[in-house]
Amino acid sequence: MIHKIYNWVILIMLMSPMLLYAQKNNWPPIGTEWYYSFKPCNITYCPGVEEFIHLETTKDTIIHDTLCKKIRVNYHLADNSIQYLGNEFLFTAGDSVFNFHKGSFKLLYDYSVKVDDTLKLNLGSNTTVYDIYTDGVANEPVKHKVIAVDSIEISGEKYKSITLEIIDGLNTVVALPGQIVEGFGYLNYLTGKIVSPIEEINNYGPIRCFHSKTQNVQFESSFPCDTLITSATKTYKESGKPKLFPNPFNDQLTVKTINNNKIISIFLFDSTGRLVKGNRNIFLSSFTLNTINLQEGMYYIKVKFGNGNIINEIIIKQ
Numbered sequence: 071m072i073h074k075i076y077n078w079v080i081l082i083m084l085m086s087p088m089l090l091y092a093q094k095n096n097w098p099p100i101g102t103e104w105y106y107s108f109k110p111c112n113i114t115y116c117p118g119v120e121e122f123i124h125l126e127t128t129k130d131t132i133i134h135d136t137l138c139k140k141i142r143v144n145y146h147l148a149d150n151s152i153q154y155l156g157n158e159f160l161f162t163a164g165d166s167v168f169n170f171h172k173g174s175f176k177l178l179y180d181y182s183v184k185v186d187d188t189l190k191l192n193l194g195s196n197t198t199v200y201d202i203y204t205d206g207v208a209n210e211p212v213k214h215k216v217i218a219v220d221s222i223e224i225s226g227e228k229y230k231s232i233t234l235e236i237i238d239g240l241n242t243v244v245a246l247p248g249q250i251v252e253g254f255g256y257l258n259y260l261t262g263k264i265v266s267p268i269e270e271i272n273n274y275g276p277i278r279c280f281h282s283k284t285q286n287v288q289f290e291s292s293f294p295c296d297t298l299i300t301s302a303t304k305t306y307k308e309s310g311k312p313k314l315f316p317n318p319f320n321d322q323l324t325v326k327t328i329n330n331n332k333i334i335s336i337f338l339f340d341s342t343g344r345l346v347k348g349n350r351n352i353f354l355s356s357f358t359l360n361t362i363n364l365q366e367g368m369y370y371i372k373v374k375f376g377n378g379n380i381i382n383e384i385i386i387k388q
Contacts, residue, residue: 099284156197
């Protein structure tokens, strides 16, 4: 009897890493959903709307003899119409995630990296999500540097977090500057955002919601998943965008405006949507929040300005 129990214990010990490996290689599981904000702007002007892109893992499929996940991508426009953009195809092998575009699978994320490592990523999409900039986006690998490897807590669970910066961006490219969270993906947009060396193109993100029944994770910011903003007072020209820094932040978080615009209110919510910091009637062009007592993790900030503009962004405390 003791011998049988011992055998079962050994079997469980041997299977545990295999089960973990199988779970990793199943990402993203069927039913996983992402909602990302999207602003249909060009470099000089935003027309005053904020729309969203919805992605959902729908099935297992085979592309080029590779078992992968099929992800349907729909673009929800301000006029309430829905535009089908196509399908992404992702597969996971250990700590690496690959996506299919331009005829082959290419590395998208690598969670085995360490601080100061470099990654040369040839990023893109199998959908038409980047078509607004098709003529101007360079089809070339982009060198990234790992500037932070950490973990963040979401819904009571810890997830590995990697922060990248671009170190050789001389052209307009698809890149991953910012934070990637294992089990969630890149927080601005799953397959990367358009980055220009001339001026930031802030079309993609942040993530509004992430749902995964299989992973038992439900993240929702206080900004509703499927909201469409159609008022011109809700956005601004990118050249006049207020500054929010640093992100990731630690003990302090600063909001600074330009053109003598005034900050009216700042509200900070945790990953469950609970208000953790709030300041009204500020009427200053620069304001710093004391965040020393906040736990590490993902937060959502909403800032209202005197000219009617509003910032809604995901931020991270490390």
